[in-house]
Amino acid sequence: MKLESCRVSLSPQHATTPLTFALEAGQHAMVVGPNGAGKSVLLSVLAGEGKVQAGNRSISSRTAVVSTSVQQQMIAAEKRKDDADILDVVPVPTRVSDILGHVRDEHVKTLCHKLGITPLLAQPFLSLSTGETRKLLFILALNSDPQVLILDNPWEGLDDASRTIMLRVIESIHQHVQIIIAVNRLQDMPDIPAVLTLMENGEVVSQSPAPQFYADNMATCKTWFHLQRDDITLPDTTHACQANGLSPDVPLVVVNDGLVRFGETVVFSGLNWQVDPGQHWQVVGPNGSGKTCLLTLITGDNPNCYTNDLTVFGIRRGSGESIWDIKQHIGLLSNAFHLSYRVNCSVMDVLLSGFFDSIGLYERPGREQQAVASAWLDTLHMQARKEAPFQSLSFGDQRLVLVARAMIKHPPLLILDEPCNGLDPLNRLAVLALIEQLARDGRTTVLYVNHHKEDAIPSIRRTLSMADYSADMEK
Numbered sequence: 503m504k505l506e507s508c509r510v511s512l513s514p515q516h517a518t519t520p521l522t523f524a525l526e527a528g529q530h531a532m533v534v535g536p537n538g539a540g541k542s543v544l545l546s547v548l549a550g551e552g553k554v555q556a557g558n559r560s561i562s563s564r565t566a567v568v569s570t571s572v573q574q575q576m577i578a579a580e581k582r583k584d585d586a587d588i589l590d591v592v593p594v595p596t597r598v599s600d601i602l603g604h605v606r607d608e609h610v611k612t613l614c615h616k617l618g619i620t621p622l623l624a625q626p627f628l629s630l631s632t633g634e635t636r637k638l639l640f641i642l643a644l645n646s647d648p649q650v651l652i653l654d655n656p657w658e659g660l661d662d663a664s665r666t667i668m669l670r671v672i673e674s675i676h677q678h679v680q681i682i683i684a685v686n687r688l689q690d691m692p693d694i695p696a697v698l699t700l701m702e703n704g705e706v707v708s709q710s711p712a713p714q715f716y717a718d719n720m721a722t723c724k725t726w727f728h729l730q731r732d733d734i735t736l737p738d739t740t741h742a743c744q745a746n747g748l749s750p751d752v753p754l755v756v757v758n759d760g761l762v763r764f765g766e767t768v769v770f771s772g773l774n775w776q777v778d779p780g781q782h783w784q785v786v787g788p789n790g791s792g793k794t795c796l797l798t799l800i801t802g803d804n805p806n807c808y809t810n811d812l813t814v815f816g817i818r819r820g821s822g823e824s825i826w827d828i829k830q831h832i833g834l835l836s837n838a839f840h841l842s843y844r845v846n847c848s849v850m851d852v853l854l855s856g857f858f859d860s861i862g863l864y865e866r867p868g869r870e871q872q873a874v875a876s877a878w879l880d881t882l883h884m885q886a887r888k889e890a891p892f893q894s895l896s897f898g899d900q901r902l903v904l905v906a907r908a909m910i911k912h913p914p915l916l917i918l919d920e921p922c923n924g925l926d927p928l929n930r931l932a933v934l935a936l937i938e939q940l941a942r943d944g945r946t947t948v949l950y951v952n953h954h955k956e957d958a959i960p961s962i963r964r965t966l967s968m969a970d971y972s973a974d975m976e977k
Contacts, residue, residue, distance in 0.1 A: 503523075503524070503525045503527075503548065503560065503561055503562075503563070503650070503680075504523070504524045504525075504558070504559075504560040505521045505522055505523040505524075505547065505548070505557070505558070505559055505560075506522060506557050506558040506559075506560075507520040507522055507556065507557035507558075508520060508521045508522070508547065508554060508556070508557035508558060508559045509521070509554070509555045509556040509557055510547050510551075510552040510553065510554055510555065510559070511552050511553045511555050512543070512546060512547075512551060512552040513552075515891075515894070516894070517555060518540070518543055518547060518552075518704065519540070519703075519704040519705055520556065520557055520705075521544060521547060521557075521705070521706060522706055523548070523699065523706050523709070524709070525680075525682070525697060527680070528680065529680070529696075529697055529713055530676060530680060530681040530682065530683075530694055530695065530696040530697065530713065531681075531682045531683070531696055531697045531698075531699050532683060532685065532691055532696040532697070532698050532699065532719055533682065533683065533684040533685075533699045533701060534684070534685060534688075534698070534699070534700060534701070534723055535700055535701035535702055535926070536702065536898075536926045536928060536929070537686075537896050537897075537898030537899045537901075537902065537924070537925060537926045537929050538703075538895065538896040538898065538899045539701040539702050539703065539704070539896070539926075540701050540702075540703070540704040540705065540896070541654070541684040541701055541896075542569065542570075542571070542654050542684065542896060542897060544684075544699075544701060545567070545569065545652050545654045545682065546569075546571070547559065548561065548565075548682060549565055549567045549652050550565065563648075563649040563650040563680065564646075564647070564648055564649045564650070565648055565649070565650045565652060566642075566643035566644070566646045566648035566650070566651055566652070567643065567652045567653075567654070568636070568639045568640050568643050568651075568652070568653050568654065568656045569652070569653075569654035569655070569656075570654065570655070570658070570841075570897055570924070571654070572639060573635055573636065573639060573841075574841055576601075576627070576635075576639075577628070577635075577841060580595075580596055580627055580628055581628070583595075583596070595627070595628065596626065596627045596628075597623070597624060597625060597626055597627065598619070598622050598623050598624070598625055598626075598627055598630065598638065599623040599624065600627075601627055601638065601642070602614075602619075602623070602641065602642065602645070605645055606645070606647075607644070607645065607647075609644075610641060610644050610645050613641055613644065613667075613671065614641055616667055617637045617640075617641070617664055617667060617668075618634070618637070618664075618788075618789065618790060619634070619637055619638060619641060622634060622790075625764070625767060626764075629764050629767075630790075631659075631789055631790055631793075631794055631795075632659040632794070632837040632838065632920075633659040633660045633661060633664065633789030633790070634789050634790050635659075636656065636657075636658065636659050636660060637660070637664060637668075639656075640656060640668055640671075644671070644675075648679060649679065649680060650679070650680045650681075650682065651672075651675075651679050651680070651681050651682070652682045652683075653672075653681065653682070653683040653684070654683075654684050655684060655685060655686055655690075655897075655923075655924060656668065656683070657669075657685075657687075657690050658686075658837075658920070658923040658924060659789075659837055659920060659923060659953075660789060660953060661787075661788045661789050661953050662953060662954075662955075663788060664788070664789055665953070669690075669692050669693075672692040672694065673692050673693055673694055676692070676694045681694065681696070683696075686898065686924060686925055686926050686927070686930070687927070687930075688720055688723050688724065688927065689956075691716060691719060691720065691723075692716075693716045694716070695713035695714065695716075696713055696714065696719060697709055697710050697712070697713050697714070698710040698718075698719045698722055698723070710722075735881065736881075736909075736936060736939040736940060736943070737874060737878050737880075737881055737910075738874065738877075738912070739874055739910065739911055739912040740857070740868075740870045740871055740874055740911075741870070742870075743857070743911040743912060743913075744912070744945070746831060746913075746914055748779075748815060748816075748831065748914050749816070750779050752779075752815070752816040753776050753777060753778050753779075753813070753816075754777045754778065754779060754814070754815060754914065754915050754947055755775070755776065755777040755800055755812075755813070755814055755915075756775075756776050756777075756812070756813040757773055757774065757775045757776075757796075757799070757810065757811070757812055758774055758810075758812075759771075759772060759773070759774060759811060760772070760773030760774070760775070760796070760799070760810055760811075760812070760971075761773075761806075761809075761810065762795045762796075762799070762804070762806045762810075763806075769790070769791075769792040769795050769972070770791065770792035770795070770796070770968055770972050771971060772971055773796070773971045775966060777915075777947060777949070778947075779914070779947055780944055780947055781947060781964060782941050782947060782948040782949075782950070782959070782961060782962040782964065783948070783949050783950070783962065783964045783965070783966050784950045784951075784952060784958070784962045784964070784965050784966070785797070785949060785950065785951045785965075785968065786951075786952070786953075786965060786966070786967050786968070786969075787967055787968030787969045787972070788969060790972075791968040791969050791971075791972045792968045792971070792972060793919070793951050793968050794836065794837075794838070794919055794951070796968065797836065797917050797919055797949065797951070798838075799812060800812075800814055800828075800832075800915075800917065800949075801828070801829065801832060801834060801917065802819070802825045802828050802829070807819045807820075808820040814828050815827075815828065815831055815914070815915075826859065829859045830859060831913055831914045831915060832913055832914075832915050832916075832917060833856065833907075833908035833909055833910070833911055833913035833915070833916040833917065833946075834908055834916075834917045835901075835904050835905055835907070835908040835917070835918050835919065835921050836917070836918075836919035836920070837919060837920060837923060838919075839904070840900065840901060840904055842861065843861055843892070843900075843904065844861075844893070845861055845862035845892070846891045846892060846893040847862050847863055847891070847892055848888065848889050848890065848891065848892065849879070849884060849887055849888050849889070849890050849892055849895065849903055850875055850876075850879065850888040850889065851863040851892075852892045852903050852904070852907055853875040853878055853879070853903065853906055853907050853910060854867045854871060854872070854875050855907065856906075856907035856909075856910040856911060857871050857910060857911060874910060875910065876888075878906045878909075878910060881906070881936075882902055882903065882906055884899075884902075884903070897924045898924040898925050898926055898929065900924075901921070901922075901923060901924045901925055902925065902929055902932075902933065905918075905921050905933050905936070908921075909936065909940060909946075912940070912943070912945055912946050913946055914945075914946065914947060915946070915947050915949065916940065916946050916947070916948045916949070917949045918937065918948065918949070918950050918951065919951040920951055920952060920953065921933060921937070921950075922934070922952070922954070922957055930957070934959065937950070937959050938959050938960060938961055941959060941961035941962060942961050948962060950962055
């Protein structure tokens, strides 16, 4: 596998810088670098995507890919089926079993069971959580019997148990499958000898001359990333956002005997929960336990919000309220929201859209709003890219902008569903510091979903475990 000054057109708007990369048969590669360095671009080129414009690309092996891009494409294709105006038919949801097809290998069947995919086979694909979808992609890749397995941050969105299972699988197959993996977290590197590939500014800046053991790669990465950060100042918000009109004596969220089901499948039941102003919560639980379902009840993005005894900001859901009465007081970042933010406006406009709770910017912002957004650009070190198209940013840099968008109002309720997915170590530390400052500030109450112990926020001391309310607990 070799790239020689290879420049590839991945889309009409995007061509890579000349890439040089070499990997001998049987060698594995670990690809690291900061957000925007080009890790996902390199893996896309190695997967055979795009058209070579200059240089040479030599790839002869059967390849399978697990990435956010593949996940986006599958979700988008399934959602297009729902457009009855175009299809002029009643759409039939694609089930997990339809996507997985025939499983030939007994090891893959066992993996389906271990990762909890087997009980989901009859469910619609779009009903899967982000973590469950990522597991399905991993199993699909293995089921294709690849010679080369390309993994672009494959563990994002996974609970610790699933992540550990999949890491062990990688370590068990590396003798006969070539692994190329890009990671943002150093602890996500599988324990296999690999050529360490460092990227910066879209270029491969260094490759170790030979495969290195895990400890050597980890030591090199720690030196490379220099896990130090400057003190971060949390930008203030507008006067209008500060005067939100909510009473400090009214609970932000009240759920009585909460139940979410899809058809015959119960996600969780019997949940009684109250969130008071200033009471930050971390929501935990394995993939599929209902963490994201619970948060979408609050935001109104789940139809079960109208079948539950649910009160948000003192408003009983289903009482004739406008959805905007709810959303104006919420800042949101989730994997689903990120995947849905497909409008290609500028980075500045994405930040400003947080004031209007919109995807894209359709209102004229005021001077104070523009000043606040500009302060966030300074904090993110993105002032020079304020007019850059949002879709031109790497996934990690997009994530960073969307974190700031969620925080820009200093909302009474901030919902962060795995906000650090896709972030390199330096930006992860920056985001964790921003969340901590916002939580300490006291004006914003934080609901925080996170699978990684090292990403705990000191000021978030309350924990809601959705495993206590899952269908499995009833059995």
